[in-house]
Amino acid sequence: xxxxxxxxxxxxxxxxxxxxxxxxxxxxxxxxxxxxxxxxxxxxxxxxxxxxxxxxxxxxxxxxxxxxxxxxxxxxxxxxxxxxxxxxxxxxxxxxxxxxxxxxxxxxxxxxxxxxxxxxxxxxxxxxxxxxxxxxxxxxxxxxxxxxxxxxxxxxxxxxxxxxxxxxxxxxxxxxxxxxxxxxxxxxxxxxxxxxxxxxxxxxxxxxxxxxxxxxxxxxxxxxxxxxxxxxxxxxxxxxxxxxxxxxxxxxxxxxxxxxxxxxxxxxxxxxxxxxxxxxxxxxxxxxxxxxxxxxxx
Numbered sequence: 001x002x003x004x005x006x007x008x009x010x011x012x013x014x015x016x017x018x019x020x021x022x023x024x025x026x027x028x029x030x031x032x033x034x035x036x037x038x039x040x041x042x043x044x045x046x047x048x049x050x051x052x053x054x055x056x057x058x059x060x061x062x063x064x065x066x067x068x069x070x071x072x073x074x075x076x077x078x079x080x081x082x083x084x085x086x087x088x089x090x091x092x093x094x095x096x097x098x099x100x101x102x103x104x105x106x107x108x109x110x111x112x113x114x115x116x117x118x119x120x121x122x123x124x125x126x127x128x129x130x131x132x133x134x135x136x137x138x139x140x141x142x143x144x145x146x147x148x149x150x151x152x153x154x155x156x157x158x159x160x161x162x163x164x165x166x167x168x169x170x171x172x173x174x175x176x177x178x179x180x181x182x183x184x185x186x187x188x189x190x191x192x193x194x195x196x197x198x199x200x201x202x203x204x205x206x207x208x209x210x211x212x213x214x215x216x217x218x219x220x221x222x223x224x225x226x227x228x229x230x231x232x233x234x235x236x237x238x239x240x241x242x243x244x245x246x247x248x249x250x251x252x253x254x255x256x257x258x259x260x261x262x263x264x265x266x267x268x269x270x271x272x273x274x275x276x277x278x279x280x281x282x283x284x285x286x287x288x289x290x291x292x293x294x295x296x297x298x
Contacts, residue, residue, distance in 0.1 A: 245270030
C-alpha cells in the first residue's frame with residue numbers, strides 16, 4: 001500500500017517523517033485516553049480479563065451503545081483478527097459480564113441502553129497484509145482495520161483500511177414481553193412508514209453513501225447509522241417523516257422552525273445535537289449542505 005506523505009507548507013516546505021510508536025503500550029494508552037475523540041467510543045477498561053483466562057487489549061461502548069473491542073497488532077505475524085473474533089464471541093456469550101462493567105463505569109441508566117445488534121472489533125496496526133484485508137470479508141462479524149502512522153513528535157494519523165459490516169444480530173424478546181411502538185427496530189419503523197417516506201429514505205441513503213467510499217450504512221436497534229470511523233448521520237423513520245441527527249456545532253447552524261432544531265438538552269435517539277425533519281424531497285435538498293458538512297467535519 002502506498003505510504004501517506006505529510007508536509008509542512010508554512011515557511012520552508014519540509015516533509016514529516018512517518019513511523020510507528022516505539023512502545024505499543026504507549027499507543028494503547030494514547031488511544032484509551034482519547035478513545036471518544038478518535039473513534040466515538042467511551043473507554044471502559046484496559047486489559048479486560050475473560051473467564052477463560054484471555055485478556056482484551058481495550059474495551060468500550062460506542063456512540064450507538066454497542067460494545068467495541070480494540071486489539072492492537074504488535075507484529076506483522078500476529079493474528080489479531082482471529083483473536084478479536086474470539087473475544088467478541090466470548091462477549092456475546094457473557095452479556096451480563098459486560099453489563100456489570102458498564103454499570104460499574106457509567107451507571108445503571110447507561111447500561112440499560114446497551115445495544116447488542118452491532119457489536120464490533122477494531123484492529124489497530126502499523127499496517128496490515130493483503131491476507132488480513134481478504135480475511136475479514138469472509139467473516140460474518142463487524143470488524144474494522146485501522147492503520148496508524150505517527151508523524152514527528154505530536155501528529156498521529158488513523159486510516160480506515162477496510163471494514164466488514166455484518167447483518168444486525170436480532171435481540172431476543174420473551175414471547176410474553178410487550179414491545180411498545182417506540183421500541184420498534186429501525187427496519188420495523190421503516191416498514192411502517194408511508195411509501196413516500198420509504199422512497200425518501202432510499203434517496204437520502206443513496207446521497208449519503210455517494211459522498212465517499214469510506215462511509216457505510218448500518219441498521220441498529222432504534223435507528224440507521226451512516227459512519228466513517230465515527231457516526232456522520234443517524235436516521236429515525238416515522239410514518240410521515242425522517243428524523244436526521246448530525247454531529248455539528250449548534251453554534252454554526254441557523255435553525256429553521258419545523259425543519260431543524262438544537263436537541264443538545266433534549267432526549268433523542270440519534271447521534272448529534274443538530275436534528276432535521278425531512279418530509280419531502282425539498283427538505284432533502286435543503287438538508288444536503290448540512291449533511292455534506294457532517295461528512296467533511298467528522
